[in-house]
Amino acid sequence: MSLPAWNDPDIKAGTMIRGALWLVQQVGEGNTFTKEQVRDAFPGVAQADRRVRDLRAYGWIIDTNREDATLVAEDQRFAKAGIPVWDPAARRAAAPPSALSAKDKQAVMARDDYMCTVCGISGGETYLDDSNQTAVLSITRRETVLPDGLGVTQLVTECKRCRAGSDGTPARADVVLADIKTLDPDDQRRLARWIAQGRRGSTPLDRVWSSYRRLPADARDEIRSTLEA
Structure with missing residues (x-):
């Protein structure tokens, strides 16, 4: 199925849909764009950049410097396309x-x-x-x-x-329940305790590993060198 052109004057679509087509056809996944470029693409459209951001609700990944520290303040990255919002059926299903x-x-x-x-x-x-x-x-x-x-x-x-x-x-809650029933009685009781507590129990080894993983890379290297000495 060929996509309609984002700037086709006869396209009967709102700015969010045209913005999605613009991202796919003009920007491309993985590339950056600015609010100024959005305004230039849709002159006279109030809050065109907000309509583009609305695509996030349909699974489109559009990063700013809050999510991607490599970006400067004025840049956004079109990381990945989501639901094809130009398809009415797909858009309604994913509303x-x-x-x-x-x-x-x-x-x-x-x-x-x-x-x-x-x-x-x-x-x-x-x-x-x-x-x-x-x-x-x-x-x-x-x-x-x-x-x-x-x-x-x-x-x-x-x-x-x-x-x-x-x-x-x-x-699949039905599959999960079936898998639970295959556990031996001790594991079922352990799982029941985790469910009641709302979290998985952990061993001292689990807790040390978690603490180690949270350390900065240089600190992890120091620990690794000490253990290998």
Whole structure:
């Protein structure tokens, strides 16, 4: 399916959709752009840069210097395209939960302990494998299969990176329950304690490893040299 041209005067689409086409056709994934370039591309359109930012709700990754420390203040990076918003069916299926009130969104985040339900990172934390990116949390819809086989849509807290990397596969509570039942009784009881506590138990080795991983690289090298001596 060929894409419509972003600047086609006959295209019947709003600025967000035209902005998505502009990013794909003019900027390209991995490249940077500025607000000034957005304004030049859409002259006379009020808050065109905000309409482009709205694409983030559809899984588009558009980084600023808050998420990517290599960027200067005026630059943004089109890191990855998300839902093809120029496709009406895809756009409707992925419509963000905008009807939620701020209070409702806060309640979902509080329920999820203000952490991404996929990777466990908290908002504002840097990723261990990419210190230039900090986690940005939002509320998304997740298709879920319950233990009785019923399919439902549930609200979850996810970071921008996990949301963009999702392949759309439903969460399978029925499969998780089946896997739990295959555990031996001791492991089932241990898991039940973790569930009751809301966190996984850890051994002294787990805690030392976690503390070691949080050290700066030079400090980790010093510890490694001491242990190898």
